[in-house]
Amino acid sequence: MTTTETPPTGAVPAAEKKNWRTSGGVRGWFGRQHWAVRTVLALVFAAVAYLLPYAGDVPVLGPQIITEGIDWPSALFNMSYYVLLALGLNVVVGFAGLLDLGYVGFFAVGAYTVAMLTSPDSVLHTEWPWLAAIPVALAIAMLSGLILGWPTLRLRGDYLAIVTLGFAEIIRIFATSSETLRGDRGFSDIPHPPGSYADGKPIFGVADATPYYWLGLSVIILVIFGVRNLDRSRVGRSWLAIREDEEAAEIMGVRTIKYKLWAFAIGAFIGGLGGVMFAGQQGFMNSQTFILQFSILVLAGVVMGGSGNLFGAILGGALISYIPDRLRGIEDPIFHTDLFGFRFAIFGLVIIAIMIFRPQGLIPSRRRAMELKDREKEVAPQ
């Protein structure tokens, strides 16, 4: 991740140059480092991420990280689309401050579009390759974001949350009951991404999920670049201004409806991308995939990681996928069953603990942290 800072204007003393950097997009410690340091750190981080499928081979530490008995590359791939979803939801909730409880809806739109266009089970009988379906799926996901956004963005806070919740449920119920979307029977034989090795074996096969993880990781890196560019521009400022004081923002010339719609559309686009990846790896999907829990889980990840912070969202998204998986094969001392059965209870406890001890999230956005501090002050009489 190279960082290109605008060359500062000449007249400003060096002390102030530094200040802008913290006000950039990726906040906090990382943002204050010299660009070369940041580049090296980012490259190291990316390299480690790409090597994660081999984490099991690392002596001592390796076995602690991976979960025994599950397919580690598959777990990593699952993490990658959770991270993707968290990144997308972070744009909507973290940046623009629009509470979207139905984010899984866009994931579903992306996945179902791919399934409809590629699966032999589809009534369309198009049976496109996976790659060809992507642009259509993303366009439709984005469009669904606009369609949902247009009538609802005049709502605020809780009301918006309820409508988005309804949206996701409508999609799920429609998928369950509609003959076209095949309900529980779902779609099978969704093609995998293209490409084959020299010996003719496909790169994206069924046996090894590692290439899928790498693909997911690459997509994530692209998305990070895109979202970061947006965050550090007038778009990010507009979103933040809307979150802080919508009316004042509009009076200062911000086209609030336009930018809220963009937030929704971009969120939907990234969510759809997650769906596309998911469909391409699984090869099969049905309406059970898109339960409400999923939306809540991703939202929990964003909040837990640090709403409004890219790295926070990434960490949160990874954890919501990793923690439940990690519990597999661990026996609880009381009932002697697999802890995986208690995953949501444990997960809930973890979230409660984080909310008590670190309410701004694990890697907070500098701003959110201050908002919370301020609220504390309001509660505690001075």
Next chain:
Amino acid sequence: MSEPHMETPQELDAANARPVDRAMPTGTVGRSVGEPELSGGRSGDVLLEVDHVTLRFGGVVALNDVSFSLRKGEIFGLIGPNGAGKTTCFNAMTGVYRPTSGGIRFQGESIVGKKKHEITRGGIARTFQNVRLFPEMTALENVMVGADAHHKTSVVGALFRLPRHWQEEKAGREKSLELLRFVGIERRAGEVSRNLSYGEQRRLEIARALATNPTLLCLDEPAAGFTPAEKVELLELIRKIRDTGVTVLLIEHDMRLVMGVTDRIVVLEFGKKIAEGTPAEVRDDPKVIAAYLGVPTDAA
């Protein structure tokens, strides 16, 4: 609307009887002694025209057939006791409220029913009575939001970092720093705006409003809560703004401040205009003295 001294509607009507010529023969702009004359041609043209505006909230008449007009290049005062409808008038002018009847024309064009951001881009900027900054954004970012109002590139430009977007960001940042310098808080550019002192926040709001390139700047009680020394500085700033060619509309409580800086004044009470004229004229107007100033000795 709780007023210190209530009057009957009859009295109010009588108070409003002062004839007002909306078109106002141009001539010289009334100004207090010692003020520099404006460079020719700029003054005199009507910039904003409030034309028989009435605004009701249910049964409450917040503005009752108010008419006045602002000329280019002047500092115009809108005064009146608490609840007289000054801020309501502001809100009608900036698109927050829509007048029940009557028209508002800015540079000859009606702005009634226009969206708030359209009005801002059209050239009317404002500050708020209670400071409404974006508290978690830095001072610089706050001003840049205002500067963004006239930028063309948006999501696509930002996403791919197109050269034009790049230029706009750079120009916006430089302009914003310039404005922070202009209002005297450039040292705080990188500070989150909630951490600024009250006076700095007020100045920042002015800088943010100026960043939208306004033709008309509306300041809603900019001196509220200021010490006398700060007020003097603010007067300087307002004059400086006017000297850059921006027309200033000032809502103010502090008579001394208003009298010192404005070219013309409109006095509102209970949503009605009761007087209009130069500070000297308004100061001596018995209706104003009776309705607003209470006792004459306060009028200085």
